[in-house]
Amino acid sequence: MKSFFLFLLFSNLVYSQELPQVTSGTIERIENFQSNFVTSRNIDIWLPDDYSSTKQYNVLYMHDGQMLYDAEQTWNKQAWEVDVVMANLLAENKIQDVIIVGIWNGVETRHFDYFPQKAFEMLTPKQQDSIYNLERSEGVKYFNGKVNSDNYLQFIVKELKPMIDKKYAVYQDKEHTFIAGSSMGGLISMYAICEYPSIFGGAACLSTHWPGVFHVANNPIPKAFYRYLNENLPNPKNHKIYFDFGTETLDAVYEPLQNEVDKIMLKKGYAATNWMTRKFEGENHSELAWQKRLDIPFVFLFGK
Numbered sequence: 001m002k003s004f005f006l007f008l009l010f011s012n013l014v015y016s017q018e019l020p021q022v023t024s025g026t027i028e029r030i031e032n033f034q035s036n037f038v039t040s041r042n043i044d045i046w047l048p049d050d051y052s053s054t055k056q057y058n059v060l061y062m063h064d065g066q067m068l069y070d071a072e073q074t075w076n077k078q079a080w081e082v083d084v085v086m087a088n089l090l091a092e093n094k095i096q097d098v099i100i101v102g103i104w105n106g107v108e109t110r111h112f113d114y115f116p117q118k119a120f121e122m123l124t125p126k127q128q129d130s131i132y133n134l135e136r137s138e139g140v141k142y143f144n145g146k147v148n149s150d151n152y153l154q155f156i157v158k159e160l161k162p163m164i165d166k167k168y169a170v171y172q173d174k175e176h177t178f179i180a181g182s183s184m185g186g187l188i189s190m191y192a193i194c195e196y197p198s199i200f201g202g203a204a205c206l207s208t209h210w211p212g213v214f215h216v217a218n219n220p221i222p223k224a225f226y227r228y229l230n231e232n233l234p235n236p237k238n239h240k241i242y243f244d245f246g247t248e249t250l251d252a253v254y255e256p257l258q259n260e261v262d263k264i265m266l267k268k269g270y271a272a273t274n275w276m277t278r279k280f281e282g283e284n285h286s287e288l289a290w291q292k293r294l295d296i297p298f299v300f301l302f303g304k
Contacts, residue, residue: 017042018073019044020068020070020079021070021072022046022069022070023084023087024048024083024084025046025047025048025086026046026051027044027045027046027069028045028047029043029044030043030045033159033160035155035159036155036159037151037152037154037158037159038106038113038151038152038155041105042066042104043065043102043104044065044066044068044069044101044102045099045100045102045164045168046082046086046102047099048086048090048097048099049087051099051169052169053169054169055097055169056097056169056171057097057099057169057170057171058096058097058098058099058171058176058178058302059101059161059170059171059177059178060098060100060178060179060180060301060302061101061156061160061177061178061179062082062100062101062102062179062185063103063105063114063182063184064103064104064105064181065102065103065105066104066105067080068080068081068102069081069082069102071287076286078286078288078291079287080287080291082102082294085291085294086098088295089295089302094303094304095299095302095304096302096304098302099168099170101160103156109145111142111143111184112143112147112148112149113151113152113188114152114181114185114187114188115143115147115149115184115188116149116190116228117147117148117150117191118150118232119191119221119225119228120147120221120224122224122227123221123224131212131213131221134213142214149191150195152188153188153191153192153196157196157199161199173201174197174198174199174200174201175238177199177201178200178201178203178204178301178302179193179200179202179203179204180203180205180301181206182205182207182208182290183206183208183250183285185206186206186207186243187205187208187209187212187225189203189204189205190205190208190229190241193234193239193241194228194229194233194234195232197234197239200239201238201239201240202239202240202241202300202301203240203241203242204242204298204301205241205242205244206243206290206293206294206297207245207246207250207251207285207290208245208254208258209254210225210254210261211253212225216257222257226260226264229261230264230267233265233268236268236269236270236271236275237274240275240300240301241265241274241275242276242277242278242296242297242300243258243261243277243278244277244280244296244297245258245279246279246280246284246285247281247282247283248282248284248285249284250284251284255279265277276296276297276300278296280293
């Protein structure tokens with residue numbers, strides 16, 4: 001069981017380079033987007049069927065972009081099926097117009113790209129060294145590089161977003177710019193809205209990986225996240241944040257950690273209009289689970 005969780009979180013498999021097949025909308029790919037801040041990676045932009053340059057669209061930036069569409073191309077034969085979820089909501093007139101910018105993870109760099117850097121820096125040097133030396137399997141460390149999420153966010157904000165704003169018919173203000181991900185992608189989405197509250201108006205953090213590593217016992221990381229959130233949560237008057245978790249596999253350890261985060265959200269003035277935390281009984285830590293409930297954060301962020 002443990003090896004399965006580790007494989008799920010840290011798989012270094014090579015992903016297909018073919019365009020994913022979608023049942024609705026179209027995918028435009030930027031191959032090997034070159035960055036001064038992170039390793040090059042593919043960017044998949046999903047446009048709805050009726051996309052028009054005469055309209056303006058919300059933008060949702062999503063992490064782990066190679067897992068969003070077409071299960072036949074993913075390492076575990078699961079996908080978020082974002083095109084299906086989005087098309088259904090648009091057809092039902094439940095959400096505003098939106099395009100999706102899927103940012104592929106860097107595979108080997110995923111863990112240190114997504115780990116919130118300023119929270120990590122709140123740990124003592126001894127704690128940091130201990131975490132850097134943790135192994136996910138014999139001879140293989142969790143981190144094969146230094147935490148790099150500040151640079152990852154600079155890549156999104158300073159390089160990727162300006163290109164999207166220029167090329168596509170999108171709103172450019174924070175009220176129409178959102179970010180989302182699951183697991184470590186949930187952490188970096190939380191970090192993004194805290195670090196760049198003038199850029200992102202909302203974040204969806206599914207199955208947020210509050211332990212930061214695999215174990216929970218004697219782990220100082222969650223408390224560092226709580227401290228960071230307590231000091232850096234954006235203004236609840238003009239930001240929306242969504243959290244959720246399941247109860248099976250890796251998600252089984254999240255509830256008590258999420259409960260502590262929820263206390264901070266309440267303390268900082270968040271309420272039902274701008275914050276949601278949902279528990280999904282019996283759901284596990286997988287793309288299939290996230291696919292089933294993805295409509296909920298989409299309506300929360302983009303609802304009419």
